[in-house]
Amino acid sequence: MRQVTAKPKALTNAPFHYCPGCTHGIIHRLLAETLDEFGLTENAIGIASVGCSVFAYDYFNCDMQQAAHGRAPAVATGIKRVRPQNFVFTYQGDGDLGSIGIGETIHAANRGENITIIFVNNAVYGMTGGQMAPTTLLGQKSSTTPTGRSIGEHGYPLPVSELLQALPGAAYVARTTVTSPSQIRITKRALAQAFQAQIQGRGLGLVEILSTCPVNWHMDPVEALTFINEEMVAQFPLGVFKDFDEEVARDGK
């Protein structure tokens, strides 16, 4: 018998607490595989944020810090500035990054901090029970938008990747999802390029990953995947918004 796959070394043996059908688990695995493949598991310092991934420090087999709500990019900045020799990443949700921590996110990107942000966008506050997130879709129901998000009352879904694209300090920005094997492979490649941005000292790398929340969306797992492919992608188009390599090819700098 031949072993064809194994748990990444960058994951501990702690069982995930994520709900059935949630794609945090897939994203954790992709990040862990990437850490291993870059040989960074023993060097990395990760930052867990506040939200469903708050226990990420139990799952990643590297040094970890747990940050206050929204402050992960500031914590990452503090670490990276004093230890530039370490690989530093944050793992944040949409409430953490896009709402309470949008200031830290924009300024970390604008300073061109050499850090890598894994941004999991599931359009809802999962941990606190399904409240409206900055990325909640128009018309989408949540516990604080019981009749659906409306432009007049709540404004528009926040396009984080499009915002960061505008900042010169952001070296790599991509939006992906993990709803199919091919999308999972695309996400893995995006993570690798975001890692490269930090390794090469190009500036901030961010991968926004559209992710499911079947429990708070009140869907079964398959419906949740379909919701991403049909509804979320329409609001949040997938793609690479910025790539330092392409800029090098285009501008020769």
Added chain:
Amino acid sequence: MENSVLIAGFGGQGVLFTGRVLAEAGLLLGHEVTWYPSYGPEQRGGTCNCSVVIGDEPIGSPVIDAPDYLLVLNQPSWARFAPTAKANGRIIYNENIVKPDAGPIAAGKVPIKATRLAGKAGDERVANMVLLGALLRSLESITMAAAKEALRDLISPKYADLLEIDLDCLDLGYAKAAV
């Protein structure tokens, strides 16, 4: 010995710098010194003052309620501070700018034509140094030599060409002041 000196005028007249020279000279002479600038809303409004205390023992209050010596560089500062000077203290003021009010002032008044003397020396802007020189005539804890050394140490390269005029002004003020 403990001497308190309050210097008051407009921002730009060298109020804080005059205090620095005095404090630095005190340090050179081995005294205890404190220097405390006004930095509050008045700084934004253009008026400015600083408190210098020179003593043999560690200084308690850097805040002066009744100065032994008061240097007045503008009219509003006369109204505000002249009545607070100690009865046996001295008010040294630029009489080219400041007209003493008729009110009851207990302290001795030392009028100095500081702007005119500074202009004669080469630059009207350094009237503050004339007043400092006048102060040194009666402030026994600080020597002229120490003040000049402090001035040389502190003057910024930007104003280096004013150093000789500054030094002359110290002497002019000293010569003109009544003991």
Added chain:
Amino acid sequence: MTTNAAKLMKGNEAIAEAAIRAGCQAYFGYPITPQNEIPDYMAKWLPKAGGVFLQAESELAAINMVYGAAGAGSRVMTSSSSPGISLMQEGLSYIACAELPCVVINMVRSGPGLGGILPAQSDYFQAVKGGGHGDYKLLVLAPATVQEAVDITYASFQLAEKYRNPVMILGDGLLGQMMESVTLPKVESPPSPPDWATTGRQKGKPRIINSLYIEGDVMEKRNQHIFAKYAHMAEDEVRFEKYHTDGARLLVAAYGSTARIAKTAIDRARAEGIPVGLFRPISLYPFPNDALRKAAAEARVVLTLEMSMGQMVDDVRLSLEGRVPVVFYGRTGGVVPTPKEILKELHRVWENRA
């Protein structure tokens, strides 16, 4: 800044230089008056000493940068003034729970609200009672002179590391803006990062910097653990100054700038025959309870002086447990009491003593 001869320095600049000499490796801060000379000085000199200076986008970000750098084993500090320190309270609570060492300078200005930029002591409660959410304390030290600010700043990094707890240096605009002669300490090298710091685990087990303890009994143990440290602090870190307290029948309790102004008034009062002395807490947390009780042993009355509406006076009363009447006099809003004004109050209190 290489010679050790006495020199005149502004309080803020002297604190910054002392921090560099103490081996501070990183400074994160945000501009606010009246402490701007600290970040200005750090921006100029800390990188030359091999350290990191970064102006954060807010005090929220600054204190969380401190969290990250401290968690990565760096000697780190921030500085701010009252409204900015309020914004840092969340971070300080996390730092205290995660047991990270750091130094925080608070050059207090008047409040509440945006308040003013003039000196005040109205953040005493915030400093000594925890300040943010949850049960925790900062080690709070309040210098009264520029030299003491230097000495305390220099010592504070090692204290923070000894207890793995934030140290707050509580000054005010007066201390920050005034110049006084200082002798600077020698340059110290920072230690290697401790074992618990996140520096990349290499072949070891992952290190986790965390303040999340979701199980009630585990969180309770964490609280008991950090409070055991505070009990040690109360044994070993109490600092105070006594000035003419032997035989004092009127005892003044004051800290920081107010205490030094009070000294001038006390000298004048003693010259007039009033048997008055000064007890000056230097460590505001842990508060010098026992020493204050002893200093007040012969007092008929204790007068607490503050630049606030009355905050430390509560701790003075708790210390004295009703043994001696405690009265209060304060100026606030940025108004600094003069020696003359305090002398008048000393007369009033002495003449009205029971």
